[in-house]
Amino acid sequence: MISVGRRFAAALTSGIAVAGTVYVATGLAFFTSNGAAAENLPAIAEYFLPMALVLFVTYSIVSALEIHRYWFTAAVVGLVLGMVSAIAGTALGIIATGAELNAEAFTFIVATLLGTNLIFVVVTIIAAVTVGRRVWNALTVVPAQPTQLIALVRAPSSQLGEGELTHLDRVPVDAELADSQWEGYVAALRANGFETIEVPAADELADSVFIEDTVVVFGEVAVLTSPGAESREAEIEAVRVSVTELGLELHEITQPGTLDGGDVLKVGSTVYVGRGGRTNAEGIRQLRAIVSPLGYSLIAVPVEKVLHLKSGVTALPDGTVIGYPDLVDNIDLYDRFLAVPEAEGAAVVVLSDDAVLMSSSAPKTAALIADLGYRVVTVDVSEFEKMEGCVTCLSVRIR
Structure with a gap:
């Protein structure tokens, strides 16, 4: 202005x-x-x-x-x-x-x-x-500045092991190890050019570390979600404050609509949204009404085999969708699909046009992606994977 x-x-x-x-x-x-x-x-x-x-x-x-x-x-x-x-x-x-x-x-x-x-x-x-x-x-006219890479993150709760589970059996979570892994994850983002902004931690909210589920960003527009799990509704308010401070245009999914950010996969101007246990039809309808005027096409994808769409598929920088076939409900919905050999390898965070961040639990997938000419950064997120989390869940990337 x-x-x-x-x-x-x-x-x-x-x-x-x-x-x-x-x-x-x-x-x-x-x-x-x-x-x-x-x-x-x-x-x-x-x-x-x-x-x-x-x-x-x-x-x-x-x-x-x-x-x-x-x-x-x-x-x-x-x-x-x-x-x-x-x-x-x-x-x-x-x-x-x-x-x-x-x-x-x-x-x-x-x-x-x-x-x-x-x-x-x-x-x-x-x-x-x-x-x-x-x-x-x-x-x-102010000369355009180099694009600033920002990632919202939120430190894990000591009660992480008590969070919501849908498809996995509950196993003990080492809270101290989770803290250490989260710090390594944040350090990897910073090492690759991201400025990390920490949303205040909330120890009483077991799943709050999975910040991706609370807000989805489309350029200068931020959409606050409406969590499909009632226990996660209280996570939104602190994220709202941080997003507002960034000066983004704010929209919001409201009840009876539900939407988790982990169900939203952006590939260029196409937005795939998982219709599963956490995101309902009304939430998808509201998101479509928000993003269509921005030039995005929204495709709804039924999700049954995993908690969120991005637990089963994500996309490489060139737009190729990758996933572990046994966890993908509808492979034919994607224009370009590459099968990966490990379930933990289905999730990648795009760091740049030639680099991705992924879990160290999937070395075969890391080698496959590296062989495609990408620089692969791996981090240990095993304690979060016990809670149906992955590398995408732990941050909201803003470009």
Whole structure:
């Protein structure tokens, strides 16, 4: 967003640039068309000065309102302001001579639009489309900065082992080892260019480390989810605060809709959403209504064999969907599918165009992906895998 001071300065500068250009160009046109006689200069300068002053004021106002943003609106602005300035400026010139501004004078003023002042109107249109817009953009458009990689993370609860389970039998979880593995995971993100932002930990929320389920990000738009497990509903509020502080446009899935972020797989402009135990039809409908205007196509995918869609499939940087066939319900739904040899290898986090992060529990899959020309970073997340988690669950990546 442009600050008020910057907008004001840019508007005034644009006004000066347009009015000055029109004043000089129109004056020179009349000077040369009248034989370039030096004695004519004062009269020409005096005649067009009131018009230029009116143009400066009106164009500055238009600039501040950004009505001239597009070339065609700038052309309309030039036409309207050229005529207004020519009429008002000529009227001021007549008043300055002490003459009465009556019906006859007004008829004369209007007639000048097809005669003496026509060149002023034409030059104003050209200047508004070219000079005005270029000066405005030069003063207001901030050069694009390199894309900043951000990852939201949340430290594990000491009660991680008491979290929700759907497809796996419960086994003991080593909380201290989970803490150590989480720190290694965060360190791997940082080592690969991500700035990590920690959402405040919540020890009373056993599954809160799986932050991916709470929010899905589409460019500058963040969609807060509606967890399918009632025990996880309280995870949303702290994430809402962090997302708001990042300045993202906020949307939200509301009851009776349910949606877990682990069920959302983005592949280019296609969004696959798992319809399973945690995400229902209403949640998918609400997400479709949010992302369709953003240019995304949403494809609903039935999920029965795993907790979340991304427990069974994820995608490589080139868009190839990978998965462990025994855990994939509908392989034919994906345009390009690559089978991997280990269940733990189905989940990868895209770090860059040529690098992925994955679990060290899947060495055969790591070798397969490396053989495709990718740099593979592995981390130990075994304690989270006991709770049906994976590398994608532990962060929300924002690009």
